[in-house]
Amino acid sequence: MLSAADNELLTRTGPGTPMGDLIRRFWIPALLASEVAEPGGAPVRVSLLGEKLVAFRSPDGSVGLLEARCPHRHASLFWGRNEEGGIRCVYHGWKFASDGQCLEMPAEPEDSSYRERVRAVAYPTHEAAGIIWAYLGPAELKPEFPDFEFARLPEGHFHASKRLQRCNYFQNVEGELDSAHVQFLHRTFGGYEAHGRVSLKSMDETENPVYTIEESGAGLMCVAERPYPQGGAYWRVTPFLMPTFTMVPSMVEAHNTFTAAIPIDDVSSWGFTITWRPERPFDEADWERDLGGLTLHVKVDPETFIPERNRENNFLIDREAQHTTNFTGIMGTRNQDLPVQEDQDGAICDRTTEHLGTTDRAIVAARRLMLRSAKSLQKGTEPPQAQNSAAYNMRSFSGPGTADQGWRELWETAQPKSTQPVS
């Protein structure tokens, strides 16, 4: 339960808000690289943290991310001409480099120096793992790009997707960190083959987890321990990485999963998912599974990124199947997350009236970390996680351990072997 003030603080991320300032200290996913695949191709509209932007891939292959409104009279640069060296507004031909510098003002006198004094708002981008990442914070504080394992992998070893999620970003974050819901929301009444979904058969579905939460260099380690039928314990280690990322344990062997909840505005967000495997490229079965829409990747409309199962069609809930097949009557893991996250008393959950339980410890810890960090930043203390690139070089873990093994020992055996790019 949060105070009304803290709930506002947690959920508002527009320009000038404390939480918006905090998130802007980090590199965040902005769009899929495939949206701006073609050098010199069409610009695309991108909304992030309440800001309207335009992304474009210049003929030289680099990606620009500028405020949509032209500094002149605010015509949208979405209509702009993607030219060598920059984007040109179609209204009066002003041209801007990817760093925002105005390069040309053809309607001004030739000897004018006006263009030297005009800059578009521009944000640095970084392309990794099929995603264009962006840094929306103060230029002088721009951190090194986080040392994600997936960012060092060649094509074929990862798959990135995004979906529109019609709720505040933090409801998505909470869902990712919520290990306890797995055995309810995602429960099937039979095996994988029958129900088209990853089975939880390796985990005792009837036991509740005991939580341990520890801080890490990047955020939190959320550890859920369950008694294991064969003896010892079954562990799920879900790292929460500042500002809004998680690494979610996968039921599929050696298939790692990263998720990011990125505010579009305060009532909608982009949900990014990356799956990756350093050991070997995805094979046909991997692609079939990841593109099948029943994992944490979902099938979406290619234009709007609205999931095929969405609130307009009640996520295609099958009430008969809810009694015979799985707990929700909805097929697919992420497809099951969406209905509960998108309507927690509307698009922004009112956390002043909730009743938290013992299984909400990871969520409570993540809220506290975010609130504390946002408040500290307002007082001048920068979030140390933003500058700790190495701390992002990790994976989640899930699996059984013997009675004398702690989670850290098990987790460490599953971590990336090297920080060197895989070739």
Add this chain to the structure above:
Amino acid sequence: MLSAADNELLTRTGPGTPMGDLIRRFWIPALLASEVAEPGGAPVRVSLLGEKLVAFRSPDGSVGLLEARCPHRHASLFWGRNEEGGIRCVYHGWKFASDGQCLEMPAEPEDSSYRERVRAVAYPTHEAAGIIWAYLGPAELKPEFPDFEFARLPEGHFHASKRLQRCNYFQNVEGELDSAHVQFLHRTFGGYEAHGRVSLKSMDETENPVYTIEESGAGLMCVAERPYPQGGAYWRVTPFLMPTFTMVPSMVEAHNTFTAAIPIDDVSSWGFTITWRPERPFDEADWERDLGGLTLHVKVDPETFIPERNRENNFLIDREAQHTTNFTGIMGTRNQDLPVQEDQDGAICDRTTEHLGTTDRAIVAARRLMLRSAKSLQKGTEPPQAQNSAAYNMRSFSGPGTADQGWRELWETAQPKSTQPVS
């Protein structure tokens, strides 16, 4: 004409508003029984008085009506599992009885007593005449169910329908009480057969009514008297029953009509209509008429309850027919009411700028009763009508009387003969 403050008072019915408090003292129609026909079937979303609820028929046949948000972290119970004994939230499996008591918290430790201290907001329901009625007020003040005649009838003697009306509920109330508009809005230029609508041929269409308004145990008796061509007077007695009900005189013999205007929120409402006949079951002609969509029942979309004639299609107005067939160019009595009620200067009528006439006396009286009752309730005086179940056992009346007959004498002859259920 109302002050701006009184218009606000009259039209705002959300939680905590004075008019919302008043309406919550009464049993009101919440949804059609047919929407939750199947025991153990799918829950349905219900919005009433600005509250988002979920209704479901338990496997034992009883109907639950709970706040949609789960008390835990507010996931919607609409996605819930309708199980023996209660509804279970799909997010973490919390289960609630129809009275709101939390029955299970499977993710909490087995010895936890937390569930005993958590209740969902729940409202009592009562099924009668094809409608699930609800009481949204303080539990300790829950009144006896009103002794409506239709509530004592077996299947086959009544027909209930609902429609979405895109305006504040009180514009619907005013339309029901407004006897004077009948001879204009509902006028046809010929008989019933030609124009597919109940004819007003038994009433002199060219004469204006003289109004008498008296208080009753349930609200008001709105009496309209017109000179009758054959001598004496033609009477229409329209009871207004607190909080938002009317009994509308019907042109069809022995076919009684009840209507209720129920706020969804302040700019939309449910219009419920019940027709009933104790004397004998509906026959084929009755059903044909009532389901034909040209009476106070209208044809609606079965999912959304939006009338087939609606503002998006300008209620299918036929401007040619407006000159040749009837006053509006729109077929059907309720279909004619909708356009004028749904745009009285927008969804909420600005009553500070209206110009009332002598034919608006019933409306003025109903406003006064509602405002006075809401204000009294705020000072601690409960509305006596809510506790006067017997006073709701009545019908409307319309018909001619001789010169020496008063309306009450005529009306009393038409009242229910007994309060015993018809078997």
Add this chain to the structure above:
Amino acid sequence: MLSAADNELLTRTGPGTPMGDLIRRFWIPALLASEVAEPGGAPVRVSLLGEKLVAFRSPDGSVGLLEARCPHRHASLFWGRNEEGGIRCVYHGWKFASDGQCLEMPAEPEDSSYRERVRAVAYPTHEAAGIIWAYLGPAELKPEFPDFEFARLPEGHFHASKRLQRCNYFQNVEGELDSAHVQFLHRTFGGYEAHGRVSLKSMDETENPVYTIEESGAGLMCVAERPYPQGGAYWRVTPFLMPTFTMVPSMVEAHNTFTAAIPIDDVSSWGFTITWRPERPFDEADWERDLGGLTLHVKVDPETFIPERNRENNFLIDREAQHTTNFTGIMGTRNQDLPVQEDQDGAICDRTTEHLGTTDRAIVAARRLMLRSAKSLQKGTEPPQAQNSAAYNMRSFSGPGTADQGWRELWETAQPKSTQPVS
């Protein structure tokens, strides 16, 4: 750049706003005459300056324009009966003349004088050049209709159209006055035949204009001078006529163009365009061009007046054509204006953050004139332009002049020869 206060002042035009008051001092286009073509035909909804109105052509051919809400209980007169002498509300039969006087209250007692004291809000109309014009200001200040040349022409010599523009009206005004954008936004990479658009081949596209702005009796003369390849100068004279009109130089010989940007509300507007030619009626080629949708007239949906190219379909931009055919990848002059005007940082441009250039002088002058006039009016000084009918009898001009010719000399040769109606 404007202060936030001045931007509010400039863009808000609802009842009681200073700019709304100013615009209401002038005759403005309200709807196309073709929308109310038939005497006694269906009333149509008209929204102007935040007011909801209903227009109708009485059986006698005159056009009424009344506030949509009936003075009684505010049912919309859109549903009304268009009868001899006035419009009758279908709710209770109140009837109003075009001047707003209540003519009948059939539900009131016969001897009642109530109707003499009730008036609907009504605005005078004037039909000219295929448009119903209206005056929404104080009756006692109603000016003579402006002496537009097109208003004196017979059928066949003019063409009027309107389109819905989803932005504040002043973004449209600014676009009309903005001579500099012509050589960018409207540039083609070849001739007229190839690209289906009026070519700018008679103007040196690579040279920027030098501006001269002078006041006129109706508003401003905005003069753009460019060096002419053949010697001397190429002139474009664009009159700005109070309150929101322009006369735009045409590339087509003797084809004059008038445009008006009329607020619907603060985030949408009607764009009216009139083309006219006194010398001879439009011939087949004229109609083909004007109805082809590639000039300042666009093709629109006949019901909603939404342009066929609109924001939902990204104005059918062709990104390939943007590199090969013309500057925008969008066909048609007005079609090119719409995307930049409709998203200048949203529906209302934030003029506090723009960066104006030397080519924005006409825009700056028009803003100043409008702001100054609105402020003066609040202090009691009426705008003199409203009463200067003769000053509106003008055309724009574009064409080359020799080195010793000034713009005024050239412009005057192109002005209407007479104020007499052409027969």
